[in-house]
Amino acid sequence: MREPLIVTIQINGQVEEGWEPVLRAFIHNFENQNEVGASVCVMHEGETKVDLWAGVVDYDDTPWQEDTMVVFHSATKGGVALAAHLLSDRGYLDLDAPVSEVWPEFATRGKEKVTNRMMLNHTAGVAAFREALPGKSALDWDYVCDRLAAEEPWWEPGSRNGYHMATFGWTAGELVRRSSGQSLGSFFRSEVAEPANADFWIGLPKSEHHRVSNLIRYKPVRGEKFSSYTEAFLADKESMQAKAWYHRGGAESNDPASWEAELGGGGGIGNARGLARVYNAPALGEFVGSVQAARMSRVSVATESDAMLLLPTSFSEGFMKRMDNTGNQLGDHDSVLIGDRAFGHVGMGGSIGFADPDIGLAMGYAMNRLGKSIFLDSRGQSLVNAAYSCCQ
Numbered sequence: 001m002r003e004p005l006i007v008t009i010q011i012n013g014q015v016e017e018g019w020e021p022v023l024r025a026f027i028h029n030f031e032n033q034n035e036v037g038a039s040v041c042v043m044h045e046g047e048t049k050v051d052l053w054a055g056v057v058d059y060d061d062t063p064w065q066e067d068t069m070v071v072f073h074s075a076t077k078g079g080v081a082l083a084a085h086l087l088s089d090r091g092y093l094d095l096d097a098p099v100s101e102v103w104p105e106f107a108t109r110g111k112e113k114v115t116n117r118m119m120l121n122h123t124a125g126v127a128a129f130r131e132a133l134p135g136k137s138a139l140d141w142d143y144v145c146d147r148l149a150a151e152e153p154w155w156e157p158g159s160r161n162g163y164h165m166a167t168f169g170w171t172a173g174e175l176v177r178r179s180s181g182q183s184l185g186s187f188f189r190s191e192v193a194e195p196a197n198a199d200f201w202i203g204l205p206k207s208e209h210h211r212v213s214n215l216i217r218y219k220p221v222r223g224e225k226f227s228s229y230t231e232a233f234l235a236d237k238e239s240m241q242a243k244a245w246y247h248r249g250g251a252e253s254n255d256p257a258s259w260e261a262e263l264g265g266g267g268g269i270g271n272a273r274g275l276a277r278v279y280n281a282p283a284l285g286e287f288v289g290s291v292q293a294a295r296m297s298r299v300s301v302a303t304e305s306d307a308m309l310l311l312p313t314s315f316s317e318g319f320m321k322r323m324d325n326t327g328n329q330l331g332d333h334d335s336v337l338i339g340d341r342a343f344g345h346v347g348m349g350g351s352i353g354f355a356d357p358d359i360g361l362a363m364g365y366a367m368n369r370l371g372k373s374i375f376l377d378s379r380g381q382s383l384v385n386a387a388y389s390c391c392q
Helices: 020-032 075-089 116-120 141-149 168-180 184-193 206-211 228-235 240-246 256-260 272-283 290-297 378-390
Strands: 011-015 037-044 047-057 301-303 313-315 343-347 351-356 361-367
Touching (some): 020 037, 037 272, 075 168, 075 351, 141 168, 184 272, 272 351, 272 361
Antiparallel strands (some): 011 047, 037 047, 037 361, 343 351
């Protein structure tokens, strides 16, 4: 006999019969994992099975509402990748062609042979700006793209992969802009988010600012071990890791000006429902044709030591794939445990959106208290695990 569920926090939303494990994991996060405000949404075979929200906004006792949104950092990259693959499927962007065909200014200083595919799978080599970006220059799209075009790559393009933390927003985003004739945010909104009825924005209008919860920064515990990436940038301010962190042109997650900018590397805003909905059509095989869908799902590059993150990573073209580092001998256990053909993207601090076309699963999770991981922490992974258990 199943024990009765005792709930000490107000949980809002709906859970279909058979999907209670996700609800239990969600409650556990609040009661045992210091969750503050969060939402989770699971769609299966095109139907919403879980749509929950709970907690408060920024510790101020304002309840998290059905339409509350947060910046979900690099989960934004998945939205950019969806836009790029849609354009490729429609014949406007050849992912195997040289970048010079759509962005000739980029083909300089050792980047002449970079392909559009390399811009999506983190092998282009422009993973960080060598020199600082002034002021709030990250909010000036053309300026940053000009700077990126003039950059010398950190490695021979195509020879290895290294996570392009912030720069991905412009390496991939400028391909979307030039091949569509629209800004990244406008194309994503009109062709990806709106058709999916998704509350997911890359460039948030002022009219929606009142719905955004500020993020709560992670506070390290004395003596705790950091990731190899964090250790590298703390040890050497001239390292690529440090420059990727500090040379971001003044973009700030809790700054309304940054919300309005189209920061495709990590400035997307929305909620779990929005993330799940943009991945629903890909999960059902209905977003692009079969050839393009295979590219989205197939591993494009994998390594035992990512040049930026310094741990094993695996990507398709623009999306994270399953990354199981739980047995890493170096102690870096940051992971993304999803299905073998699933694809999506996590955001620094713990958010995630992904599709698993093998089982028709689309899922999103977004929260305001950041964890320390660049990948998933125990909160998000427990929700993902629960969702998969309900599909068996």
